[in-house]
Amino acid sequence: VHHSTYQRALEGISRSLAKELGARGTTVNLVKLPTNVELPNYKTVEEFFTSCRSAFITGQALIANEAVKSGRELSEKxxxxxxxxxxxxxxxxxxxxxxxxxxxxxxxxxxxxxxxxxxxxxxxxxxxxxxxxxxxxxxxxxxxxxxxxxxxxxxxxxxxxxxxxxxxxxxxxxxxxxxxxxxxxxxxxxxxxxxxxxxxxxxxxxxxxxxxxxxxxxxxxxxxxxxxxxxxxxxxxxxxxxxxxxxxxxxxxxxxxxxxxxxxxxxxxxxxxxxxxxxxxxxxxxxxxxxxxxxxxxxxxxxxxxxxxxxxxMEGWHHGPNCAPYADPVELGPVLRKMAKEARRNADMMGNDLD
Missing domain, CATH: 3.40.50.720 (NAD(P)-binding Rossmann-like Domain)
Incomplete structure (x- = not known):
């Protein structure tokens, strides 16, 4: 019972820390070691969570019961x-x-x-x-x-x-x-x-x-x-x-x-x-x-x-509102203005539509 309680507490602390420290660029995860785990299996988990491949993983609790592929994939590059x-x-x-x-x-x-x-x-x-x-x-x-x-x-x-x-x-x-x-x-x-x-x-x-x-x-x-x-x-x-x-x-x-x-x-x-x-x-x-x-x-x-x-x-440039071409600029004008008004706004520096 005590062991289970401690495990739950550690999970809660890990998730809370992940939320608190995430804005500062820190990830927090919990690795559980079964009693029969072999050290090499834990080592590969450790390598994974200290590699770039885990940079967007945080607040997770995992069991180290299977080997995780090492992140050192660039050793001959x-x-x-x-x-x-x-x-x-x-x-x-x-x-x-x-x-x-x-x-x-x-x-x-x-x-x-x-x-x-x-x-x-x-x-x-x-x-x-x-x-x-x-x-x-x-x-x-x-x-x-x-x-x-x-x-x-x-x-x-x-x-x-x-x-x-x-x-x-x-x-x-x-x-x-x-x-x-x-x-x-x-x-x-x-x-x-x-x-x-x-x-x-x-x-x-x-x-x-x-x-x-x-x-x-x-x-x-x-x-x-x-x-x-x-x-x-x-x-x-x-x-x-x-x-x-x-x-x-x-x-x-x-x-x-x-x-x-x-x-x-x-x-x-x-x-x-x-x-x-x-x-x-x-x-x-x-x-x-x-x-x-x-x-x-x-x-x-x-x-x-x-x-x-x-x-x-990024999703790049795509066609927005469109129509058949016009030879007369006078006829084109109202259509062009309508399309420009209907088109999605350009983005601000955060990638959101400009007001």
């Missing part, structure tokens, strides 16, 4: 993370490494000091500017010579040059477009060349992964970010099209649209403790890590929104 020394990048790098991957951080040389804390064992750093052709060739060749291949490419490099359109300079526009769009295209193009050669040689799917970084600014639109929003919307379209083109080789292409505090945004305004917890980059890392795994081989061409207290998949 070479993962390249551009912009890997930033807050989102470093969280992803650490999660990939924890799952057993060999991770190469690619970032500008000025970020090497930030990457020093990460480097070691299965994490390395290569400095270079992906938008510079010479730098790009050198760093990509270094990756090829050291590791021989790329299994997973996470395009995460980015900058901000926020300004209202009327005040934005052409240089501010060009810088953002170059870093985000060319910085996504160039390493992806290089990885695809390697994968195509392997596919032709073996005739087998290469199981490559590309994970891009979009933004709610590109999907929903944010005032003062025409350059950034255009670039991130372009990355979303790039993701969808590349997924279709590369599917025949066994390559998946997805994107993550983070709502997270980054080094680019942390000083823009003061945030509450709850906002900081919801915007912790650690909510992004599990999504990237799962998409890099073999289990995600059937997921491609999708953009996932993660962070800010939300995890969802």
């Amino acid at each position: 070479i993962c390249v993370v551009t912009g890997g020394a930033g807050l989102i990048g470093s969280a992803t790098v650490q999660r990939l490494a924890a799952e057993g991957a060999t991770v190469v951080i690619v970032d500008i040389p000025q970020m090497e000091s930030r990457a020093d804390a990460l480097v070691g064992n299965n994490i390395s750093f290569i400095g270079g500017d992906l938008t510079n052709e010479s730098d790009r060739k050198n760093l990509l060749e270094e990756i090829r010579s050291k590791h021989g291949r790329i299994d997973v490419l996470i395009n995460n490099a980015g900058i901000l040059r926020d300004r209202m359109l009327m005040n934005m300079t052409e240089q501010e526009w060009d810088d953002v477009i170059k870093v985000h769009l060319k910085g996504t295209f160039a390493p992806t193009h290089h990885a695809v060349q390697l994968w195509r050669a392997k596919n032709k040689e073996t005739g087998e799917p290469v199981n490559g992964r590309v994970i891009n970084t979009s933004s709610v600014s590109g999907l929903f639109g944010n005032t003062g970010q025409t350059n950034y929003g255009a670039a991130k919307a372009g990355i979303a379209a790039f993701t969808i099209i590349a997924a279709r083109e590369l599917a025949r080789m066994g390559v998946t292409v997805n994107a993550i649209s983070p709502s997270a505090v980054t080094r680019m945004t942390e000083d823009l305004r003061e945030r509450t403790e709850q906002e900081r917890a919801a915007g912790d980059p650690k909510w992004i890392a599990p999504v990237a890590t799962y998409l890099a795994s073999a289990e995600a081989s059937d997921i491609t061409g999708r953009i996932f929104h993660a962070g800010g207290g939300n995890f969802s998949v």
